[in-house]
Amino acid sequence: MGETYIARSSAIAARMIGGEMMIMSAADSTFFTLNEIGTLIWQSADGQTPLSEIVAKRICRDFEVTPEEAARDAGQFVDQLSQHGILLVSDQPIGGAASVLPTP
Amino acid sequence: MSLLSEMNEKALALGIPLSVHLDLTYRCNERCIHCYLDHADHGEMSTAEIEDVLTQLAEAGVFFLTFSGGEVLLRRDFFHLVEHARRRLFNLKIKTNGVMIGDNEARRLRQLGVEQVQLSVYSHRPEVHDAITKLPGSLQRTVEAIRCLRSHGLKVTIANVLMTANSFDNDGVIALANQLGASYTVDPTVTPKIDGSLSPLALRIPGHELHNVFRNPQLVPNVGEFCAAPPPPDKDVMEGYPCSAGHTACYISPYGDVFPCVQFPLPTGNVRRQKFLDIWRHSPQLAEVRAIRTKDLVTCSICAHAGTCTRCPGLAYMEGNMRGPSTADCEKSLQRTGIPGANMSPGMAAIPHILVQIQARA
Numbered sequence: 209m210g211e212t213y214i215a216r217s218s219a220i221a222a223r224m225i226g227g228e229m230m231i232m233s234a235a236d237s238t239f240f241t242l243n244e245i246g247t248l249i250w251q252s253a254d255g256q257t258p259l260s261e262i263v264a265k266r267i268c269r270d271f272e273v274t275p276e277e278a279a280r281d282a283g284q285f286v287d288q289l290s291q292h293g294i295l296l297v298s299d300q301p302i303g304g305a306a307s308v309l310p311t312p
Numbered sequence: 313m314s315l316l317s318e319m320n321e322k323a324l325a326l327g328i329p330l331s332v333h334l335d336l337t338y339r340c341n342e343r344c345i346h347c348y349l350d351h352a353d354h355g356e357m358s359t360a361e362i363e364d365v366l367t368q369l370a371e372a373g374v375f376f377l378t379f380s381g382g383e384v385l386l387r388r389d390f391f392h393l394v395e396h397a398r399r400r401l402f403n404l405k406i407k408t409n410g411v412m413i414g415d416n417e418a419r420r421l422r423q424l425g426v427e428q429v430q431l432s433v434y435s436h437r438p439e440v441h442d443a444i445t446k447l448p449g450s451l452q453r454t455v456e457a458i459r460c461l462r463s464h465g466l467k468v469t470i471a472n473v474l475m476t477a478n479s480f481d482n483d484g485v486i487a488l489a490n491q492l493g494a495s496y497t498v499d500p501t502v503t504p505k506i507d508g509s510l511s512p513l514a515l516r517i518p519g520h521e522l523h524n525v526f527r528n529p530q531l532v533p534n535v536g537e538f539c540a541a542p543p544p545p546d547k548d549v550m551e552g553y554p555c556s557a558g559h560t561a562c563y564i565s566p567y568g569d570v571f572p573c574v575q576f577p578l579p580t581g582n583v584r585r586q587k588f589l590d591i592w593r594h595s596p597q598l599a600e601v602r603a604i605r606t607k608d609l610v611t612c613s614i615c616a617h618a619g620t621c622t623r624c625p626g627l628a629y630m631e632g633n634m635r636g637p638s639t640a641d642c643e644k645s646l647q648r649t650g651i652p653g654a655n656m657s658p659g660m661a662a663i664p665h666i667l668v669q670i671q672a673r674a
Contacts, residue, residue, distance in 0.1 A: 219425045221403030223375045225330075226322045230375060232403050234425045237467075239315045 214262075214286055214295050215255030215302040222250075235293040245271060246285055253295055255302030259286065319375070323560045328373040329592055331561040333574050336362070336393065337382040338566055342409050342445040344432075346475050346512045348505045349382065356566040359389045361584065363396050365564065368588040370400040380407035380574075382566070391420055398424045405430065407471075410457030411450055418460035429461050430469040430497075434477075436484035444477055458492045468494040474525065475502050475515040486530050498531055501640055503575055504630050516640065522647040539648050545618040550607040554625050558601035562592070572601050576626025578634065601625070601634070610636045615654035617645040 219234040229242040229250060242250055245267055252262045259282060267278045289295040296302055323330040337356055338349045357365070369377065377397055384390055385408060397404050406421065410431045413421075421429065431454055435441040441451035461468050470489045472482055482498055489496040502516045517525070525531060532538045553559060558572035558580075568584040570591050571577055580598050581591030592598065604625070607613050610633060612623055622645075627638035637655040645653050 218398070220401070221375060221425075221427065222401045223370070223373055225319065225328060225373055225375070226326050228322075230319055232375075232427075234403075234427050237427075239319075241315055241319070 210299045211258040211260060212283075212286070213255055213257075213298050213301050214249075214253040214259055214290075215298075216250065216253045217293050217296055220294050231294055233292045233294050238292045240289070240292075240294070245281075249282055249285060250289075250295070255296070259283075320556075320560060323373070326373075327593065329369075329560060329562055330374065331376040331378075331556070332369055332374045333378045333380060333561070333563045334362075334365070334369075335380050335382060335564070335566050335574070336384050336387050336390065339386045340381060340383045340409075341386065341411060342383070342447045342450060344434075344445050345477065346444070346473065346502045346515045348503050348512060350505075350507060351382065354567060356387075357568050357584070359392065361568065362389075362393055365568070365583050365588065366393070366397050366400055366402075368583070370402065372589050372592060375403055376405070377402035378405045378407060383412070384408055385412040385417070391417075391424070394421070394424050394426065398426070403427050407431075408457075409445070409450065409454060410461075411447065411453040413457035413460060415460050415463075418457070418464045418466065421461070422464040422466050426466065428467040428469060430471050431458060433470045433472060433485050433488065435481040436488045437481060440478050440481055444475075455488070455492070458494055462493050468492070470494045470496050472496065472498045473502065474498060474500040474517055476517055477515065479517045479521050479525075482525070482528070483530055498525070500525055500644070501624075501627075503627065506577060508630070519643055519647050522644060526644075526648045539650075541649055541651055542617050542620040542645075544616075545606070549619040550605065550613065552606050553602070554604065554606060554609070554623060557625060558598050562598075570595075572598065573626050575624060576601075576629055576634075578626075578629055604635060608635060611654050612637050616651055617642075617649070617653050621645045621653070 220231055221234065222229060222231045229247040231240045231242065232238070248266055249262060252266055263278045263282050264275065267273065267282065268275055286295055286297060290297045320330065338351055339353055340351050379394070384406060394404065404426050405428045406426055407430045433441065433454060434444045438451045442448055458468050470485060472485045474482060486496050500517055500522055502512050504510050505512060526539055527535050529535055557576050561573065563571045563574040564583065568582045569579060570581045570583060571579065578597050578601065580595040583591070606618055612618055612621070615621070621641055623641045624638045625634050627640055628634055628636045631638060639655065642653045642655040646656060
């Protein structure tokens with residue numbers, strides 16, 4: 209099975225408020241708040257780091273969660289955000305300044 | 313509670329300025345008869361100064377940012393500032409008259425991820441709209457801009473300020489908005505000029521027309537509920553604060569002056585001399601605004617409409633007392649419900665509140 213790469217969309221607004229990441233999709237004005245793990249995945253979504261590496265090196269290292277559980281939850285999280293255009297998903301690294309904004 | 317309400321509550325508790333309205337310029341290519349601004353340039357902030365302010369606002373936690381004016385596209389650095397703001401991930405709304413927006417500008421706004429564009433349309437009839445803006449052909453150009461913006465998928469809101477010159481045209485503007493795929497918002501409030509001049513107030517629509525506006529089912533989805541007599545104000549109302557101005561929102565002028573709101577010209581500091589967060593956290597004037605609760609309001613605290621009135625503290629301030637009534641809103645409450653407020657007939661309006669106190673004691 210190939211790798212999954214994720215990148216933050218430029219069509220969003222986001223701000224860390226009181227320890228929670230608030231995100232609004234410009235595409236459909238859907239509003240999300242991300243918990244600590246969701247925020248970590250979102251901040252790590254640079255388009256270059258495979259999701260598996262984000263899960264192994266960031267989530268499993270910092271949180272008490274099994275690799276299988278973390279991979280499953282991360283996959284569902286990425287699916288949900290990508291449906292609202294908040295994350296871009298590809299089986300290839302995602303480049304280009306137009307699609308990736310700096311981490312807030 | 314919606315996520316947005318939760319975000320507001322959190323911002324209020326943490327003292328975060330969630331929304332900022334930043335006027336990039338007061339210069340304008342229209343000369344609207346009701347406008348409150350002085351259009352001369354008295355030394356606008358430079359590109360670098362605004363970039364710095366935007367960086368500070370992002371660090372302060374601002375999420376909702378509005379660029380307005382004047383006409384924002386008169387600034388040569390407008391798109392640079394939009395890009396700068398979007399790279400800091402603000403939810404960005406633009407207010408413009410649209411006369412300088414064509415296909416290229418609309419495409420660029422879409423590419424930069426602008427959330428929404430709001431344009432003023434005063435009438436569906438060119439002779440009425442253009443007479444208000446004093447710019448011949450302006451309605452046609454604004455409508456063309458809306459078409460361009462919509463064709464690129466941008467969300468567009470038509471703002472319809474009602475005044476004596478256009479008070480019968482709101483249904484026509486609603487039809488135009490529907491035809492263009494734009495949202496519609498109406499505002500019957502004409503405000504004094506920023507220099508304190510009351511001359512625009514002569515353009516306010518008379519009470520009986522306001523009465524009809526509040527009963528127009530095209531504007532008010534549930535007229536019965538909207539125009540119902542107000543419930544007696546309870547303790548939560550009395551302990552509540554009048555509006556978000558200075559609490560989770562503020563306004564910055566093109567000259568760097570910070571106010572609680574665009575309609576609340578109480579000077580609190582200037583970002584050319586102070587850091588934004590120093591003003592936001594330590595301004596004595598903002599502290600005073602934040603300390604005011606409904607129970608502290610002169611007249612309004614004993615008014616039957618205390619819990620439902622749209623009282624604007626900025627308009628009250630311009631009338632001489634930020635704790636006093638804003639008479640335009642007293643008029644709105646009267647025309648909406650048929651019940652005079654305490655500012656109009658103290659004895660009558662105070663009765664429901666007195667009854668509540670008697671019941672509470674019993």
